[in-house]
Amino acid sequence: MAKPTGFLETKRQGASYRPTETRTKDFKQVMLEIPDETLQDQAARCMDCGVPFCSNPNSGRGGCPLGNIIPDWNDLVYRGKWDDAIARLHSTNNFPEFTGSVCPAPCESACVLGINDDPVTIKNIEFKIVSHGWDSGIIRAVVPEKRTGKSVAVVGSGPAGLAAAQQLCRAGHTVTVFEKSDRIGGLLRYGIPEFKMEKWIIDRRLDQMKEEGVSFQTGVHVGVDLTAADLRKNFDAVLLCMGAEQPRDLPVDGRELDGVHFAMDFLPQATKRVNGDVLPAEQDILANGKRVVVLGGGDTGSDCVGTSHRQGARSVTSIELLEEPPEGSNPSTPWPMWPVIARSSSSHDEGGERKFAMMTKQFSGENGRVQHLHGIEVRFGDPDASGRPALEEVPDSEFEIEADLVLLALGFLGPVQSGLIEDLGLKLDPRGNVETPPNDFRTSEPGVFAAGDCRRGQSLVVWAQWEGREAARVVDRYLMGDSRLQVRGTMGNFPG
Numbered sequence: 001m002a003k004p005t006g007f008l009e010t011k012r013q014g015a016s017y018r019p020t021e022t023r024t025k026d027f028k029q030v031m032l033e034i035p036d037e038t039l040q041d042q043a044a045r046c047m048d049c050g051v052p053f054c055s056n057p058n059s060g061r062g063g064c065p066l067g068n069i070i071p072d073w074n075d076l077v078y079r080g081k082w083d084d085a086i087a088r089l090h091s092t093n094n095f096p097e098f099t100g101s102v103c104p105a106p107c108e109s110a111c112v113l114g115i116n117d118d119p120v121t122i123k124n125i126e127f128k129i130v131s132h133g134w135d136s137g138i139i140r141a142v143v144p145e146k147r148t149g150k151s152v153a154v155v156g157s158g159p160a161g162l163a164a165a166q167q168l169c170r171a172g173h174t175v176t177v178f179e180k181s182d183r184i185g186g187l188l189r190y191g192i193p194e195f196k197m198e199k200w201i202i203d204r205r206l207d208q209m210k211e212e213g214v215s216f217q218t219g220v221h222v223g224v225d226l227t228a229a230d231l232r233k234n235f236d237a238v239l240l241c242m243g244a245e246q247p248r249d250l251p252v253d254g255r256e257l258d259g260v261h262f263a264m265d266f267l268p269q270a271t272k273r274v275n276g277d278v279l280p281a282e283q284d285i286l287a288n289g290k291r292v293v294v295l296g297g298g299d300t301g302s303d304c305v306g307t308s309h310r311q312g313a314r315s316v317t318s319i320e321l322l323e324e325p326p327e328g329s330n331p332s333t334p335w336p337m338w339p340v341i342a343r344s345s346s347s348h349d350e351g352g353e354r355k356f357a358m359m360t361k362q363f364s365g366e367n368g369r370v371q372h373l374h375g376i377e378v379r380f381g382d383p384d385a386s387g388r389p390a391l392e393e394v395p396d397s398e399f400e401i402e403a404d405l406v407l408l409a410l411g412f413l414g415p416v417q418s419g420l421i422e423d424l425g426l427k428l429d430p431r432g433n434v435e436t437p438p439n440d441f442r443t444s445e446p447g448v449f450a451a452g453d454c455r456r457g458q459s460l461v462v463w464a465q466w467e468g469r470e471a472a473r474v475v476d477r478y479l480m481g482d483s484r485l486q487v488r489g490t491m492g493n494f495p496g
Contacts, residue, residue, distance in 0.1 A: 002078035006044030012118035024309045027194040046074035049112035053336045062110035062336040065466040086133035094163045100127030101197040110336035141211035148172040150479045153235040158186025160452025161241030163468030180221035190268035223420030244453035248410040254363030259370035263409035287311040294318045296409030304407045306347030316352035324356040373401045415454035441471040
C-alpha cells in the first residue's frame with residue numbers, strides 16, 4: 001500500500017482545466033497537467049483496503065474492466081518508482097493514455113475510500129504514469145523474437161481493434177488492420193474531440209505499433225472495397241472490431257429538414273478541420289453563428305456542446321429525455337456501482353443551457369431548413385411489465401425552441417449489418433450485435449471473431465480495450481492451440 005495515513009492527511013485534488021474564456025477559442029486539451037509531487041500525495045491516499053474493488057468490474061459498471069492493478073501502481077507512484085509503475089500499468093492496459101484521457105473512471109466509483117470520502121484520483125495518476133513512460137523512453141516497441149507464420153485481419157481501428165492488433169502482433173502473428181476512414185483510430189480519432197484528447201497521442205502509439213510490425217490499411221471499407229471472401233482467403237483468422245456505428249434516429253415530422261444531423265456527421269468534420277483538411281462547402285456542418293440544439297445528454301452530446309462553443313455558436317441548448325439525476329448520491333446505485341448522479345462535463349461548464357425530461361415531437365422550418373424544435377415535458381411513472389418506468393407526457397407543457405442546427409446524439413443501435421456482416425453470414429443477438437458465446441469472442445463462422453462495440457453494444461473505451469485484449473487471446477489460442485497472452489489482471493507482455 002501507499003502511505004498508511006495518507007487518506008487521513010490529504011484531501012482529493014483532481015485535475016484543473018484551462019480558463020473557459022481561453023479554452024473555447026481553440027481545440028487544445030482542456031485538462032491541465034498535475035505536478036508530480038501533487039500526484040504522489042494523491043497516490044498516498046490509496047488505502048490498505050484489503051479487497052481492491054477498483055480493480056475488478058461488477059455488474060453495476062463500477063471497477064476497472066481491464067483489471068488494472070491500481071493499488072500497486074499507486075504505491076509505486078507514491079514512492080517515486082515511476083518506471084516500475086509504468087510496467088505494472090502496461091501489464092493490463094495497452095493504451096493508458098487513452099483511458100487516462102477519456103475514461104469516465106468506473107474504478108473511482110468503486111474505490112473503497114469513496115464510501116465515506118472522496119475517492120482516489122486514479123484516472124489522473126494513470127495519465128501521469130504513462131506520460132512519465134513516454135518522457136523517459138521506457139515505452140518502446142516490443143518486437144516478437146519470432147513469427148508464427150499465421151496472419152490475422154483486424155477490421156476496425158478503434159480501441160478494441162488497436163488493443164487486439166498489438167497483442168496479436170506481440171504474440172508473433174502477422175497483423176493487418178483495415179480502416180475505412182482516411183486515418184487510423186475509429187471513434188478515438190473522429191468521435192472524441194481534440195480538446196478531450198489531442199490526436200498526436202494516438203499517432204504516437206501507432207508509430208510504436210508500426211515498429212512492432214502491425215500493418216495499417218486506411219481507406220479500405222471491408223465488405224465494399226474488399227470482399228468477405230477475399231478476407232477469408234488471405235488471412236488465417238478475422239477479428240471484427242467495427243464498432244456500433246448505426247445511429248439511433250428520431251423519426252418525427254421535420255426530420256428531413258436541412259440542419260438536422262447525426263452527431264457523428266458533425267464531430268468528425270471538426271476533427272478533420274483541426275487536422276488541416278478542407279471540406280467541400282456544400283458538405284460543411286458548422287455551428288458558427290447558429291442556435292444549436294443538442295439532443296442527448298451523454299458523452300457524445302457533451303462533445304457536440306463543446307465543439308459548438310469552439311465553432312462560435314450563437315447559443316447552445318442541450319436536451320435530455322431523462323429526468324435530472326440527484327446531486328451527490330443515488331440510493332438506487334450504491335457503492336461500488338457506477339453512481340447515476342448529476343454530472344457536468346467541462347463542455348457543459350463552458351456555457352449553454354441544459355434541459356431535462358423533455359421529448360422532441362417535431363421540427364419545423366422554411367425553405368427546407370430547420371428553424372424550430374417542438375416538444376413536450378415528460379415524467380416517468382411506475383415501472384411497466386418490462387421493469388422500465390412508464391413515460392408520460394405532462395399535460396399543457398408544450399414548448400418551442402428556435403434552432404438553426406440540431407444534432408442527434410441519441411446513442412447507437414449496433415453495428416452496421418449491411419456489407420461485411422451480411423456477407424459473412426454471421427448470426428446476430430436479439431439486440432442486433434454480432435452473436436458470440438458468453439465470455440467468448442467466436443462468431444457463428446469458424447475463424448471469424450468479434451470484439452468491442454460490435455459484439456457488446458455501445459460502451460466505453462476501457463471496455464473496448466478489454467474486449468480487444470481478451471479476443472486476441474482467443475484468436476491466438478485458435479491459431480496455435482494455446483496462448484501465452486495473459487488473462488486480465490496478470491503480469492507480463494510489457495517492454496522490459
